[in-house]
Amino acid sequence: MFEKYDLTKTIDETNFEKAITPLKQRLAILQRTLRDLNIPVIIVIEGWNAAGITMSTKEIIQSLDPRGFTLNATDNANDEERARPFMWRFWTKTPSKGRIALFARSWYSRALAEKLSRIGWKKTLKEEINSITVFERQLSDSGAIIIKFFLHISKEEQKLRLLERERNPLTAWLVTPRIWDFHHNYETYLPIIDEFIEKTDSDYAPWHIIEATDRKYAIFKVYSYLVKHLEKHAAATTEDRARKARQKTISRPPKNPVPRRSSASKSYSKEECQDQLASLQIEMLELNYILFKRKIPFIIVYEGWDAAGKGGNITRLARYINPLGYNVLPVSAPNDYESQHHYLWRFIRHYPKAGHFAIYDRSWYGRVLVERIEGYCSEAEWQRAYQEINEMEQDYVESSRGGIVKFWLEISREEQLKRFHQREQDPLKQYKITEEDWRNREKWDLYDAAVDEMLARTNTPYAPWIVIESDNKWYARVKALREVIRHAEKLL
Amino acid sequence: MFEKYDLTKTIDETNFEKAITPLKQRLAILQRTLRDLNIPVIIVIEGWNAAGITMSTKEIIQSLDPRGFTLNATDNANDEERARPFMWRFWTKTPSKGRIALFARSWYSRALAEKLSRIGWKKTLKEEINSITVFERQLSDSGAIIIKFFLHISKEEQKLRLLERERNPLTAWLVTPRIWDFHHNYETYLPIIDEFIEKTDSDYAPWHIIEATDRKYAIFKVYSYLVKHLEKHAAATTEDRARKARQKTISRPPKNPVPRRSSASKSYSKEECQDQLASLQIEMLELNYILFKRKIPFIIVYEGWDAAGKGGNITRLARYINPLGYNVLPVSAPNDYESQHHYLWRFIRHYPKAGHFAIYDRSWYGRVLVERIEGYCSEAEWQRAYQEINEMEQDYVESSRGGIVKFWLEISREEQLKRFHQREQDPLKQYKITEEDWRNREKWDLYDAAVDEMLARTNTPYAPWIVIESDNKWYARVKALREVIRHAEKLL
Numbered sequence: 001m002f003e004k005y006d007l008t009k010t011i012d013e014t015n016f017e018k019a020i021t022p023l024k025q026r027l028a029i030l031q032r033t034l035r036d037l038n039i040p041v042i043i044v045i046e047g048w049n050a051a052g053i054t055m056s057t058k059e060i061i062q063s064l065d066p067r068g069f070t071l072n073a074t075d076n077a078n079d080e081e082r083a084r085p086f087m088w089r090f091w092t093k094t095p096s097k098g099r100i101a102l103f104a105r106s107w108y109s110r111a112l113a114e115k116l117s118r119i120g121w122k123k124t125l126k127e128e129i130n131s132i133t134v135f136e137r138q139l140s141d142s143g144a145i146i147i148k149f150f151l152h153i154s155k156e157e158q159k160l161r162l163l164e165r166e167r168n169p170l171t172a173w174l175v176t177p178r179i180w181d182f183h184h185n186y187e188t189y190l191p192i193i194d195e196f197i198e199k200t201d202s203d204y205a206p207w208h209i210i211e212a213t214d215r216k217y218a219i220f221k222v223y224s225y226l227v228k229h230l231e232k233h234a235a236a237t238t239e240d241r242a243r244k245a246r247q248k249t250i251s252r253p254p255k256n257p258v259p260r261r262s263s264a265s266k267s268y269s270k271e272e273c274q275d276q277l278a279s280l281q282i283e284m285l286e287l288n289y290i291l292f293k294r295k296i297p298f299i300i301v302y303e304g305w306d307a308a309g310k311g312g313n314i315t316r317l318a319r320y321i322n323p324l325g326y327n328v329l330p331v332s333a334p335n336d337y338e339s340q341h342h343y344l345w346r347f348i349r350h351y352p353k354a355g356h357f358a359i360y361d362r363s364w365y366g367r368v369l370v371e372r373i374e375g376y377c378s379e380a381e382w383q384r385a386y387q388e389i390n391e392m393e394q395d396y397v398e399s400s401r402g403g404i405v406k407f408w409l410e411i412s413r414e415e416q417l418k419r420f421h422q423r424e425q426d427p428l429k430q431y432k433i434t435e436e437d438w439r440n441r442e443k444w445d446l447y448d449a450a451v452d453e454m455l456a457r458t459n460t461p462y463a464p465w466i467v468i469e470s471d472n473k474w475y476a477r478v479k480a481l482r483e484v485i486r487h488a489e490k491l492l
Numbered sequence: 493m494f495e496k497y498d499l500t501k502t503i504d505e506t507n508f509e510k511a512i513t514p515l516k517q518r519l520a521i522l523q524r525t526l527r528d529l530n531i532p533v534i535i536v537i538e539g540w541n542a543a544g545i546t547m548s549t550k551e552i553i554q555s556l557d558p559r560g561f562t563l564n565a566t567d568n569a570n571d572e573e574r575a576r577p578f579m580w581r582f583w584t585k586t587p588s589k590g591r592i593a594l595f596a597r598s599w600y601s602r603a604l605a606e607k608l609s610r611i612g613w614k615k616t617l618k619e620e621i622n623s624i625t626v627f628e629r630q631l632s633d634s635g636a637i638i639i640k641f642f643l644h645i646s647k648e649e650q651k652l653r654l655l656e657r658e659r660n661p662l663t664a665w666l667v668t669p670r671i672w673d674f675h676h677n678y679e680t681y682l683p684i685i686d687e688f689i690e691k692t693d694s695d696y697a698p699w700h701i702i703e704a705t706d707r708k709y710a711i712f713k714v715y716s717y718l719v720k721h722l723e724k725h726a727a728a729t730t731e732d733r734a735r736k737a738r739q740k741t742i743s744r745p746p747k748n749p750v751p752r753r754s755s756a757s758k759s760y761s762k763e764e765c766q767d768q769l770a771s772l773q774i775e776m777l778e779l780n781y782i783l784f785k786r787k788i789p790f791i792i793v794y795e796g797w798d799a800a801g802k803g804g805n806i807t808r809l810a811r812y813i814n815p816l817g818y819n820v821l822p823v824s825a826p827n828d829y830e831s832q833h834h835y836l837w838r839f840i841r842h843y844p845k846a847g848h849f850a851i852y853d854r855s856w857y858g859r860v861l862v863e864r865i866e867g868y869c870s871e872a873e874w875q876r877a878y879q880e881i882n883e884m885e886q887d888y889v890e891s892s893r894g895g896i897v898k899f900w901l902e903i904s905r906e907e908q909l910k911r912f913h914q915r916e917q918d919p920l921k922q923y924k925i926t927e928e929d930w931r932n933r934e935k936w937d938l939y940d941a942a943v944d945e946m947l948a949r950t951n952t953p954y955a956p957w958i959v960i961e962s963d964n965k966w967y968a969r970v971k972a973l974r975e976v977i978r979h980a981e982k983l984l
Contacts, residue, residue, distance in 0.1 A: 067822035079570040330559035
């Protein structure tokens with residue numbers, strides 16, 4: 001692909017000034033327009049070392065109001081980032097609605113540096129492309145604009161620039177042995193980058209290769225593509241964008257019903273269950289230690305009917321985990337900060353560190369349960385969510401080598417009623433029962449269908465659903481612990 | 493102080509069970525009460541190595557709803573933390589209203605490990621005590637409950653426990669050479685810890701020394717102090733707590749008027765200013781590089797009248813800073829997430845990394861400007877804020893060895909009116925002028941007095957206010973750049 005670009009292209013000073021001034025003005029206006037339209041924008045600047053990434057970034061932000069963008073200089077991962085799945089550090093940096101996030105180098109450079117600089121890169125490349133495609137498509141589907149630039153120079157030009165930098169005391173420190181090493185392997189990396197770019201070039205996140213030998217020409221090209229692209233998207237009305245999103249909607253994952261029963265648990269006595277807990281507890285202690293030492297993260301999702309006993313179940317389960325190695329994340333409606341982001345953002349932010357557990361008390365499945373039923377998101381959005389969630393979970397499992405189990409706490413409608421009444425009569429538990437619980441109960445049938453669909457469409461080999469029969473809470477606690485152990489052991 | 497504790501104290505199994513069960517129930521109820529009262533709680537567990545910090549923590553959280561607390565296992569700082577002032581990592585982990593933050597080890601252990609394990613600790617200790625006192629007092633003044641435990645065992649007991657841990661393959665890895673080293677220096681650390689505890693023991697953040705030789709006795713003591721302390725505070729009504737906060741209010745910092753004029757700038761022409769900018773720009777380039785290499789952070793605060801030109805001034809100033817080394821933080825009303833925390837929390841979170849600039853477009857001074865005038869906080873709160881802010885800035889400067897300048901952009905009342913009208917007439921600038929701007933303008937005199945008081949009370953040698961005469965925006969831009977250079981140079 002690279003061969004078709006003419007690296008000798010230049011622009012003279014007069015033409016440059018004439019061309020660039022109106023583009024700068026248009027970009028400044030666009031920033032405000034996009035802010036008013038609440039559209040998040042992601043601009044990626046990639047390229048060969050010394051091709052002018054910093055310079056181009058500086059030029060772009062000259063036209064922007066600094067209060068409305070964030071510049072992310074992507075470099076080696078820090079401790080926190082290294083302890084999470086590869087894409088985590090980029091997910092956490094996606095812009096909120098109406099803001100611009102510039103990435104001077106990005107997931108592409110990092111994938112190249114961290115994942116592809118080794119033998120067998122062809123196979124890894126495919127995985128990385130898949131990971132990145134999911135990330136960009138999901139953001140685009142939620143309304144973000146993504147545009148990507150690759151600054152292209154020849155090997156000879158790169159050499160000249162590196163030597164020039166070495167001569168300048170202010171920049172000499174930038175030219176590390178690693179940079180030279182990369183330079184000497186220009187031809188090795190060329191086909192990898194070529195394939196990488198080709199496979200991640202899409203209508204929702206297009207690449208623009210910039211001939212960057214002439215610095216002014218490069219700036220002019222970046223500006224023109226950027227302004228053109230943003231103007232096109234800003235012009236599309238919200239309705240247009242919604243329609244486009246609908247068109248992009250891909251078929252939902254296949255449906256494999258997951259049976260639910262709640263009463264199966266009734267026959268176990270409290271004593272039997274406590275005996276079992278005692279022995280499982282010892283297994284869990286050892287397992288916890290091994291997961292920690294091997295830096296394997298583990299996610300446990302709790303969903304279930306109101307009054308199914310999520311709180312009590314979580315409290316008991318948590319007792320068997322090293323308290324310094326887990327977090328419980330109570331999930332309710334997104335706050336105003338969170339709702340300015342992609343709906344998965346607030347969950348991904350709290351991914352467990354390597355070797356830790358994260359217990360989500362309710363989760364991203366709210367999208368296809370309460371948000372679906374209460375109309376907090378559009379039908380297209382929750383329809384799309386099944387696949388998005390599967391992709392997210394798959395990416396987490398593959399890139400962290402961690403585990404995930406999802407518990408559905410099932411109780412019968414009668415049992416729920418019984419518990420609601422008990423709660424109302426117990427002064428210590430009254431706080432647990434609200435008007436909303438009664439309203440939700442009236443929508444039992446709607447939820448019932450949504451739960452069936454959720455289980456059927458998101459029960460995957462890498463992130464299975466486990467139905468916890470919870471009419472008997474003792475049994476439910478034993479089963480939860482047993483299933484965590486069973487699934488975590490598979491990772492060893 | 494340590495000598496007065498009797499390390500031979502024990503409790504027998506029967507008494508323990510009888511005592512602990514009701515305490516556990518009371519703690520569980522207290523957690524809900526404190527949540528309903530919106531009170532944040534901080535529990536610190538410190539102690540000698542192997543004294544039972546993890547065990548005590550585990551015991552406490554057994555009684556807590558895991559959805560309402562966060563456990564912070566304090567260990568070595570990570571990259572992000574190391575690049576910020578010492579207390580930053582703890583500020584960012586303070587609990588939101590109604591939540592409990594447990595610290596298994598805390599700022600005390602870290603200060604000891606990072607600051608006091610060296611010759612000359614006496615002087616450092618004084619600084620650390622001051623830093624910590626400010627932190628705890630400010631949190632307490634805003635309504636947080638803080639309680640601290642130190643688990644005390646003898647050197648002999650410690651040795652027995654470390655040997656026991658070494659024999660167990662599951663815990664042997666915990667006993668590092670550093671731990672043994674610490675053990676051998678038990679007598680060296682004893683007086684340091686003694687002084688540290690004595691000087692940081694206060695009515696708002698009391699220490700409890702726990703005789704921890706007998707594990708059950710230690711748990712019983714921790715539980716009883718904790719429950720007693722929390723019950724006392726939960727019983728105090730909101731009104732009581734507010735009154736107490738008022739009593740604690742300390743005298744306001746001295747008042748040294750800072751003159752403001754706006755017109756002084758009028759005589760400079762645009763061309764003169766641009767000439768000066770060109771030469772300052774070169775100085776700034778070099779300065780920026782040195783600050784970066786020496787890892788010195790720098791904060792620039794912008795405050796000023798509406799239409800004084802903050803946005804334009806920031807945009808121009810930012811152009812002279814390496815774009816990968818600064819962040820502009822636009823500050824508006826706190827969102828619902830931020831307002832669940834101490835009012836300084838959201839600013840401290842965004843402290844610049846070592847070697848970076850942070851530009852705050854409006855800042856914590858909102859407390860004594862808009863929040864004061866619009867009544868968003870109580871009089872006691874904004875009165876207290878002058879000292880709190882001075883303390884915060886001093887702590888930042890001392891612990892990061894960084895710099896801070898604060899710009900007040902001054903324009904005359906007439907100039908503001910002129911600019912409001914200009915904005916209304918310019919289609920590109922109309923968005924900048926709102927009803928609120930006109931309403932604020934009507935309160936000019938109130939703001940005028942508040943600005944005078946703010947400048948006078950918070951103009952300190954370590955964090956000076958610079959009045960930028962901004963009737964002439966060209967002059968204002970030159971002055972801002974010049975002052976940044978002047979103050980940053982002092983740090984070299």
